[in-house]
Amino acid sequence: MGYPHRSHERETPVLSKHFGDPAARTLQGWRERGGYVALEKALKMDPAEIQTIVKDSGLRGRGGAGFPTGVKWSFMKPDGKQHYLCCNADESEPGTFKDREIMRWTPHALVEGVALGAYAIYATVAYIYIRGEFTEPLEQVRAAVKEAYAAGILGENAMGSGKTVHVHVHQGAGAYICGEETALMNSLEGRRGNPRIKPPFPAVAGLFGQPTTINNVETLTAVPHILNNGAEWYKQFGRPDNPKSVGTKLFSVCGNAARPGNYEVPLGFNFGEFLWDLCGGAANGREIKAVIPGGSSVPFLTAEECRTAIMDYEGFVAAGSMLGSGGVIVFDDQQDMVRQIARLCRFYAHESCAQCSQCREGTAWTTKIMERISAGDGTVRDFDTLLSIADNMTGKTICVLSDSCATPVVSGLKKFRHEFEAKLKPTPGVVGYGSTATAAAAPRAASPTA
Numbered sequence: 001m002g003y004p005h006r007s008h009e010r011e012t013p014v015l016s017k018h019f020g021d022p023a024a025r026t027l028q029g030w031r032e033r034g035g036y037v038a039l040e041k042a043l044k045m046d047p048a049e050i051q052t053i054v055k056d057s058g059l060r061g062r063g064g065a066g067f068p069t070g071v072k073w074s075f076m077k078p079d080g081k082q083h084y085l086c087c088n089a090d091e092s093e094p095g096t097f098k099d100r101e102i103m104r105w106t107p108h109a110l111v112e113g114v115a116l117g118a119y120a121i122y123a124t125v126a127y128i129y130i131r132g133e134f135t136e137p138l139e140q141v142r143a144a145v146k147e148a149y150a151a152g153i154l155g156e157n158a159m160g161s162g163k164t165v166h167v168h169v170h171q172g173a174g175a176y177i178c179g180e181e182t183a184l185m186n187s188l189e190g191r192r193g194n195p196r197i198k199p200p201f202p203a204v205a206g207l208f209g210q211p212t213t214i215n216n217v218e219t220l221t222a223v224p225h226i227l228n229n230g231a232e233w234y235k236q237f238g239r240p241d242n243p244k245s246v247g248t249k250l251f252s253v254c255g256n257a258a259r260p261g262n263y264e265v266p267l268g269f270n271f272g273e274f275l276w277d278l279c280g281g282a283a284n285g286r287e288i289k290a291v292i293p294g295g296s297s298v299p300f301l302t303a304e305e306c307r308t309a310i311m312d313y314e315g316f317v318a319a320g321s322m323l324g325s326g327g328v329i330v331f332d333d334q335q336d337m338v339r340q341i342a343r344l345c346r347f348y349a350h351e352s353c354a355q356c357s358q359c360r361e362g363t364a365w366t367t368k369i370m371e372r373i374s375a376g377d378g379t380v381r382d383f384d385t386l387l388s389i390a391d392n393m394t395g396k397t398i399c400v401l402s403d404s405c406a407t408p409v410v411s412g413l414k415k416f417r418h419e420f421e422a423k424l425k426p427t428p429g430v431v432g433y434g435s436t437a438t439a440a441a442a443p444r445a446a447s448p449t450a
């Protein structure tokens with residue numbers, strides 16, 4: 001049943017408390033660990049009251065954008081329309097593997113959070129959209145939903161409350177773009193998973209044209225804890241001087257880390273301590289060169305920047321990156337950053353839905369140029385071309401997949417320009433480029449920042 005979960009004494013396990021405990025997977029086991037108490041309590045409350053508690057808790061979406069969950073829920077009013085909740089369990093962002101662990105180890109925690117969230121937004125129907133490749137998490141969640149129906153937790157008279165809560169599990173076909181919320185809804189409707197132009201926003205016209213809320217797995221799983229322990233309890237996790245980022249957060253660590261895996265820490269944790277104390281620094285006694293702290297769509301941090309960065313929404317922005325989905329990708333001092341960035345670009349080019357020309361053409365050209373530079377066939381003019389394409393790919397498309405491809409290129413050229421330069425083929429008439437070039441030797445006109 002997969003690899004065992006290992007935890008570190010400096011973690012604060014709330015969502016991950018029962019990871020690695022097979023008994024927690026069953027309904028009986030989950031109930032013995034306090035499961036479904038929050039849902040029972042919630043079903044006796046007014047949905048608006050639940051929305052207020054979640055708003056007061058300060059919980060922000062854990063899917064990447066960090067939008068306040070209670071505020072999102074408060075857009076859903078009792079208007080007599082059919083409402084829907086969609087749980088986004090697509091989790092395809094490179095470097096991010098926390099949602100699948102919630103589903104593998106504590107499927108009932110997710111089912112409880114989904115049922116509670118649905119009730120809180122006046123929805124009688126919820127969908128859990130699971131990435132196609134997640135066979136084991138899918139099995140676990142399907143089994144949990146089946147058990148919950150059999151026990152009367154879900155259905156027409158959920159937990160004897162007289163309220164209706166249906167939960168359906170949907171297996172996607174395995175496309176990164178289906179994690180984008182409007183593409184996810186198209187996919188659920190049986191259409192091609194293309195993002196939709198916003199507005200209208202899902203809260204106005206979402207799934208099947210009805211008011212809809214989309215939330216991440218980790219976000220929804222945190223809600224029962226907030227209902228059980230209160231908004232004040234949740235707010236205790238975080239920096240005292242930063243009320244905008246509270247609660248615990250799961251960070252997935254991969255790449256060249258000595259101890260990869262999922263770690264749950266309070267927001268506001270020091271990133272240097274996290275990387276070197278909890279994750280053991282780089283594997284095999286090597287040095288860390290760079291880290292992407294929030295999934296592959298956010299800028300790189302150098303090892304030096306990591307030492308002082310703070311792990312919350314504002315802290316990572318102050319350090320020059322973003323919290324994103326919490327996927328921490330570690331690169332050691334042996335890594336070829338040009339090659340790594342080219343690989344990321346290839347991923348985004350492959351996953352583009354191709355609706356927007358800036359993204360369709362931009363991801364393809366960026367990949368081509370990055371691969372050319374990586375192969376030693378690039379020229380210094382490629383730097384300007386890359387930056388110009390990146391500029392046209394940012395903030396101009398239906399969704400931010402296009403921006404996500406541009407980010408590692410721009411960030412890489414800024415922080416690891418010397419590695420790009422070292423790969424250029426010597427250009428006749430241009431002094432200082434080629435395998436022995438240094439940044440200092442670059443002519444001013446060739447510098448994208450000049």
Ligand SMILES: Cc1cc2nc3c(=O)[nH]c(=O)nc-3n(C[C@H](O)[C@H](O)[C@H](O)COP(=O)(O)O)c2cc1C
Nearest residue numbers: 061062063088090091092179180181214215216219
């Ligand atoms: C290309 C793309 C892929 C995304 N993939 C995911 C995903 O796999 N899981 C997820 O929760 N959010 C993903 N998001 C973000 C969702 O669109 C949405 O913001 C999120 O599910 C909202 O949930 P939250 O408010 O709980 O964070 C993606 C966004 C984009 C642009």
Ligand code: SF4
Nearest residue numbers: 353355356359397399
């Ligand atoms: S930005 Fe890319 S992935 Fe997003 S809608 Fe446009 S073409 Fe599709």
